[in-house]
Amino acid sequence: MLSLQKILLLHVLACLGQLAHGSDIIDGEKAPENSMQYMASVQNNNGHHVCGGFLITEDFVVSAAHCYNWTLTHVVLGNHNLKNGNHQKIKIENKTIPKNYIKVGLGNDIMLIKLLEKVQLNDRVQTIQLPPAEINLQENQVCQVAGWGKTKTGDNKPADELMVVDVSVIDKQVCNELWGDLPDNVTCAGGYETTKGFCQGDSGGPLVCDGLAVGVVSFNYEKNCNYPDKPNVYTDISKYRQWIDKVVKSRKYEE
CATH class of the missing domain: 2.40.10.10 (Trypsin-like serine proteases)
Structure with missing residues (x-):
């Protein structure tokens, strides 16, 4: 059973108002034409x-x-x-x-x-191709995440252009220690100790590593997109x- 403390700790990436305003990437750039x-x-x-x-x-x-x-x-x-x-x-x-x-x-x-x-x-x-049933991402491996909309915490103005940013994979054990307890079948990349990552409403977009969609944007910590205390969390597609x-x-x- 999950403790009440953990349930309270997990702040969802997208709630009603946040989802309605779209999504985007923090500290990223416009995705090149004919990419993604x-x-x-x-x-x-x-x-x-x-x-x-x-x-x-x-x-x-x-x-x-x-x-x-x-x-x-x-x-x-x-x-x-x-x-x-x-x-x-x-x-x-x-x-x-x-x-x-x-x-x-x-x-x-x-x-x-x-x-x-x-x-x-x-x-x-x-x-886009999916990973096999078993995939081993390396710590600090550079991947990409992309989306539309917000570009900073608390910003309600969505962007029209697709934005993309490089994020580094964070070791699952390290990520677990930082979060305290994580769900099974997740991957961590970006957010922690960096200004790069996803923001509210960017839900559902892919984490792309070496041309494969390895993760689905799931949640971050306390809606903090600029200087988050914990890594961004993705669903591990390989599982x-x-x-x-x-x-x-x-x-x-x-x-």
Whole structure:
């Protein structure tokens, strides 16, 4: 059982107001054009960015489970600037999260979004490869995280352009010591002892290492994005490969 102290300690990355304002990256830069073509903006029926996501097949996007209960209606792919209409906007058919997911901060924070139709892969939209069932990230390995929206703690002004920042992997044992107790199946990178990392609402975006989507943005500490006391925490995708493969296979379009 998780102690009340731990539950109180874990401050979620995205609450109602935060998710509604979108997402972004702290101390990052604009993503180069024709890069990160797998990035997806998961949006509501008002066309507002709610969570990040990334395309893994022509009809499946990965995001965070704690985004599940929001009114998600469609995803936008193919453009770094969300104000530019030159993109693919595809309706969501349904969403799936692990049966043992309870809430953000307690683990299993991953969601599969089934699209109503297949996306058109081209020079602006591509899938990203997932890691194998076993992957060993090295301490201080440099990876990337990307998103749209806020650029500092407490900022309510979202950015239109996709932003990206380099973050370093933090050893899981060190991360556990800093947090006190972490859920199983998570990865830590960025945040601690640096100004680089993700901020409120950046939920669901990928942690990309060596061209693989190895993590899903899950939560940080006390909504502190500029000088956090603890590392940023991601869902470890490699631990969910069997679940992902099963869902994708069972809900794939029939040819």
